[in-house]
Amino acid sequence: MSKENGVIYRISGPVVTAVGISPRMYEVVRVGDEGLMGEVIELHGDQSVIQVYEETSGIKPGEPVIRTGQTLSVQLGPGLLTQIYDGIQRPLPKLEETMGVFITRGVDADGLDLERKWDFNAVVKKGDEISSGHVIGKVQETETIEHRVMVPPNVSGKVKSIKSGSFNITETVCELDDGTEIAMMQEWPVRHPRPFVQKYAPDVPLITGQRILDFLFPLAKGGTAGIPGPFGSGKTVTQQQLAKWSDAQIVVYIGCGERGNEMTEVLDEFPHLIDPNTNKPLMNRTVMIANTSNMPVAAREASVYTGITIAEYFRDMGYNVALMADSTSRWAEAMREISSRLEEMPGEEGYPAYLSSRLAEFYERAGRVQTLAGSDGSVSVIGAVSPPGGDISEPVSQGTLRIVKVFWGLDAGLARQRHFPAINWLNSYSLYPQALDQWYRDNIAPDFPEVRTEISTLLQIESELQEIVQLVGSDALPVDQQLTLEVARMIREFFLQQNAFHDVDTFSDLDLQYHMAKAILSFQEEAKKAIAGGAQLEDVVNVPARTDLMRGRFEKGYEDRISDLVSEMNKQIDASMEAN
Amino acid sequence: MSGKEYRTITDVKGPLVFLNKTEPVSYGEIVQLMLSDGSIKNGQVLDTSDEQVIVQVFEGTASVDRQTGVKFLGDVFKLPVSKGLIGRILDGAGRPRDGGPDIVADEMADIIGAAINPYSRQSPESFIQTGISAIDACTSLVRGQKLPIFSASGLPHNDIALQIARQAKLVGSDDDFVVVFCAMGITAEEYNFFVHDLERTGALENSALFVNLADDPAVERLITPRLALTAAEYLAFEHDYHVLVIYTDMTNYCESLRQIGAAREEVPGRRGYPGYMYTDLAMLYERAGLVKGKKGSITQFPILTMPGDDITHPIPDLSGYITEGQIVISRELHQKGIYPPINVLPSLSRLMNAGIGDGKTREDHKSVSDQLYAAYAQGRELRGLVAIVGEDALNERDLQLLKFADIFEDQFLRQSRDEDRSISEGTLDLAWKLLSNIDTKYLVRLDQKWIDKYHPTERSSSEEE
Numbered sequence A: 001m002s003k004e005n006g007v008i009y010r011i012s013g014p015v016v017t018a019v020g021i022s023p024r025m026y027e028v029v030r031v032g033d034e035g036l037m038g039e040v041i042e043l044h045g046d047q048s049v050i051q052v053y054e055e056t057s058g059i060k061p062g063e064p065v066i067r068t069g070q071t072l073s074v075q076l077g078p079g080l081l082t083q084i085y086d087g088i089q090r091p092l093p094k095l096e097e098t099m100g101v102f103i104t105r106g107v108d109a110d111g112l113d114l115e116r117k118w119d120f121n122a123v124v125k126k127g128d129e130i131s132s133g134h135v136i137g138k139v140q141e142t143e144t145i146e147h148r149v150m151v152p153p154n155v156s157g158k159v160k161s162i163k164s165g166s167f168n169i170t171e172t173v174c175e176l177d178d179g180t181e182i183a184m185m186q187e188w189p190v191r192h193p194r195p196f197v198q199k200y201a202p203d204v205p206l207i208t209g210q211r212i213l214d215f216l217f218p219l220a221k222g223g224t225a226g227i228p229g230p231f232g233s234g235k236t237v238t239q240q241q242l243a244k245w246s247d248a249q250i251v252v253y254i255g256c257g258e259r260g261n262e263m264t265e266v267l268d269e270f271p272h273l274i275d276p277n278t279n280k281p282l283m284n285r286t287v288m289i290a291n292t293s294n295m296p297v298a299a300r301e302a303s304v305y306t307g308i309t310i311a312e313y314f315r316d317m318g319y320n321v322a323l324m325a326d327s328t329s330r331w332a333e334a335m336r337e338i339s340s341r342l343e344e345m346p347g348e349e350g351y352p353a354y355l356s357s358r359l360a361e362f363y364e365r366a367g368r369v370q371t372l373a374g375s376d377g378s379v380s381v382i383g384a385v386s387p388p389g390g391d392i393s394e395p396v397s398q399g400t401l402r403i404v405k406v407f408w409g410l411d412a413g414l415a416r417q418r419h420f421p422a423i424n425w426l427n428s429y430s431l432y433p434q435a436l437d438q439w440y441r442d443n444i445a446p447d448f449p450e451v452r453t454e455i456s457t458l459l460q461i462e463s464e465l466q467e468i469v470q471l472v473g474s475d476a477l478p479v480d481q482q483l484t485l486e487v488a489r490m491i492r493e494f495f496l497q498q499n500a501f502h503d504v505d506t507f508s509d510l511d512l513q514y515h516m517a518k519a520i521l522s523f524q525e526e527a528k529k530a531i532a533g534g535a536q537l538e539d540v541v542n543v544p545a546r547t548d549l550m551r552g553r554f555e556k557g558y559e560d561r562i563s564d565l566v567s568e569m570n571k572q573i574d575a576s577m578e579a580n
Numbered sequence B: 001m002s003g004k005e006y007r008t009i010t011d012v013k014g015p016l017v018f019l020n021k022t023e024p025v026s027y028g029e030i031v032q033l034m035l036s037d038g039s040i041k042n043g044q045v046l047d048t049s050d051e052q053v054i055v056q057v058f059e060g061t062a063s064v065d066r067q068t069g070v071k072f073l074g075d076v077f078k079l080p081v082s083k084g085l086i087g088r089i090l091d092g093a094g095r096p097r098d099g100g101p102d103i104v105a106d107e108m109a110d111i112i113g114a115a116i117n118p119y120s121r122q123s124p125e126s127f128i129q130t131g132i133s134a135i136d137a138c139t140s141l142v143r144g145q146k147l148p149i150f151s152a153s154g155l156p157h158n159d160i161a162l163q164i165a166r167q168a169k170l171v172g173s174d175d176d177f178v179v180v181f182c183a184m185g186i187t188a189e190e191y192n193f194f195v196h197d198l199e200r201t202g203a204l205e206n207s208a209l210f211v212n213l214a215d216d217p218a219v220e221r222l223i224t225p226r227l228a229l230t231a232a233e234y235l236a237f238e239h240d241y242h243v244l245v246i247y248t249d250m251t252n253y254c255e256s257l258r259q260i261g262a263a264r265e266e267v268p269g270r271r272g273y274p275g276y277m278y279t280d281l282a283m284l285y286e287r288a289g290l291v292k293g294k295k296g297s298i299t300q301f302p303i304l305t306m307p308g309d310d311i312t313h314p315i316p317d318l319s320g321y322i323t324e325g326q327i328v329i330s331r332e333l334h335q336k337g338i339y340p341p342i343n344v345l346p347s348l349s350r351l352m353n354a355g356i357g358d359g360k361t362r363e364d365h366k367s368v369s370d371q372l373y374a375a376y377a378q379g380r381e382l383r384g385l386v387a388i389v390g391e392d393a394l395n396e397r398d399l400q401l402l403k404f405a406d407i408f409e410d411q412f413l414r415q416s417r418d419e420d421r422s423i424s425e426g427t428l429d430l431a432w433k434l435l436s437n438i439d440t441k442y443l444v445r446l447d448q449k450w451i452d453k454y455h456p457t458e459r460s461s462s463e464e465e
């Protein structure tokens, strides 16, 4: 690259215009005397427009702008897991070391520790033909996750030498016949999806342990979901529940323009939480990106790309990865702010016209794929959306709903009633059940899909009955409909409500969910019989064993006791008929 | 730095001044305008290029003309900070307003404030007792939280804020709070009310006030809270104080933000407020918290008045998206003569769980709070039903809940302006007493073990002996 003398021409917030250089689009440049990191986002005559990832106050026109020749990239290799990064992959603990507790500027930090030695175990040998994406060796990165070191992009050939042993991530571990040297670390430009062979249709559920999600509105591994909801309705709690309990092997959690304390909470909690699938701390499988609301907006814009690139990288090793972005609305707002500084023609509500295509491109990076190495990996993406005033007719919600296959609609009314998770069961949906039903039949119960349909039908009927109740009161309904209302209430209070903060209730595995749903249907059936045999509805509803069954879910070992509790309930219901 | 004075103003638009060709001026730099009558105005650079500089003038642009001299002071806005800020009253731009001397600076602090590294934060978890039952029981506040008061015009939010400022304490600790009070566009009358109260209780000596009143320059309001928070950070993180920041009224702040946006001809977001208002507000609210290795803390109580009592208006809406809950003041309760008229149902403290329970407040706190909430919510709902079908149609349980809603408002919410209830004997015991008006079989949110221990009439006899 030729030496060019770029200088700043204009500064307007996070957007700086430079003259005297002709960089490529999305090239990273160094801005000002302090060398702040920025990215070229528009070329305009002899002007290059740059979004700067750090605070720009105090910077003057005339200060230098230097090209780096690189596009915005992340470092990929052992050391990603358990790390917490800002939006441009600077490790926050590193920044604390160099800057103290406040984030100042002008400090660079590698995404990965370049010194640390890892035990590299080669899995190919001299003479093997290898190409991009193939696994050449393994590193035990954390207690639970084996890092599969892959051939970097655009590299292929015959192995000339490869060695196992202790290396840092930039040392050569493998050499090819043509002299190419391969180290454990590779880089990838964040705005480009990583390659794969082909996408498959997802057909395995991502099990989250959250009853309303798994049972009624399931997400598939490799699928996409949107969670819109007004403030305080439970987006973050839901995302954190997924990060904790979903059966993904790797979790990438992006705090995008949200609260600092929420990230602290994750950092405090995860090392102590035990992954039900591995019995090891959850932190072992987690990568966090935290670009909070008060950190620079340009880095917020970049944060989702940084996150999804890391997710794809683990996918390429053959893992099932789940990525949460909280909140995509803040990402969209960052785009809007930068776009308005560029004086672009605004689209709806001031968002740039390309908003919906950016959203689509982002969610398109999800999927279940055949990797270059021939294995099966997936990235599931779950995005929170924060619509102003809770009204989802706005552009970000609409743009998201057009793409995602699962809609978990949070409802202010339910949150106000403290019905948590406040997911509205009437307007939420999932387009995956059909693709997943075979899996449920094979792995949980042959009638799983039918049970689900019965449960959701009952909820539908309830909402219709409720309209009548509003007018005439429930006593005016025939007794069978009153029973339906009781059953639906049981679905809501016993099954759909789930307390994220309760040790036991926070997670239910799919088997238990199925048995709980069956218990409700069993109650319905027995109650019908008893009432037909002359029992009073009130007596049937109030049998003590039903309360025991419902309360039991807060106690450990519930899965072992539930069938006894159901039998006891049924016995008491039968008895209520005789008592009459 | 460059003391050079320019007379190159080309345009003046609202609070903005545009001038041509200067030496390079930095983004965010502080500017002085010398008017022909000898008066001086202050401003800040919003946009800078080789050809044009845009300056936002804090005192407004009245009397500015093309001959006005413009000087760039070579630095971004800084506040002189020292412990001497405590006990002082400053104006909205940080100059003494109490007739006292200038602040002798220990340090000049950049008022924009750097973001706290999320990795360096400490989770807030120390319960603050405000002595107000509605808050302590149902929306418990913890040290380092940002908990706004969502109010509306004509409601007693100021009394509540002051009562909190007077009574706030950590149970079992005598660490005191220092109050940083920030007024943005409030009336002289409201301001006097605050000052008199702080004086009356002796709290003024323990406070730093930053004051921009309704007739002070509107644009200045954009820096006033930044000054206040800069002072708060200095006191908290350099001198280990626990700082309570009260700022009022965020609505006026947002109006000023809208005014600047309009003058810059920006594409407006919802209802004319700038698209970046969320981020701008976050730059204030996120300056609350605790950080590793520092003893002090910043707890924030922003007060905002909801235009048209509308909680979906962008000002409360965007605030709610950033803060850790909200305390909602209700016109209905106020009209019933209840003080403090806090509606606990839409109110929320997101950090409550971390701050309450055994060893912090009391083991039964969470259950009691859930039960109060559920019973009151149901009781209120029944009021609507009774209005249609009459009380006769209610069963025993519903009648009890209906009655509970009334006594909850009358005895639990209602307290006097100087009544300081302790969490255990004052608030939670009172809650039990009121809940005992409902049959225990309907109190499904209360664990049996707490009923056995705390219920005034059902307590196990062993305890009563």
Ligand SMILES: Nc1ncnc2c1ncn2[C@@H]1O[C@H](COP(=O)(O)OP(=O)(O)OP(=O)(O)O)[C@@H](O)[C@H]1O
Pocket: A229, A230, A231, A232, A233, A234, A235, A236, A237, A238, A386, A420, A421, A422, A498, A499, A500, A501, B320, B321, B322, B349, B350, B351
């Ligand atoms: N599953 C749940 N179980 C128990 N409580 C919950 C649950 N979900 C939400 N809550 C309660 O609701 C509060 C708000 O939830 P959360 O912080 O997730 O809202 P949010 O939608 O992310 O709001 P914002 O948009 O402001 O970030 C929580 O602090 C908690 O008290």
Ligand SMILES: [Mg+2]
Pocket: A235, A236, A237, A258, A326
């Ligand atoms: Mg949230």
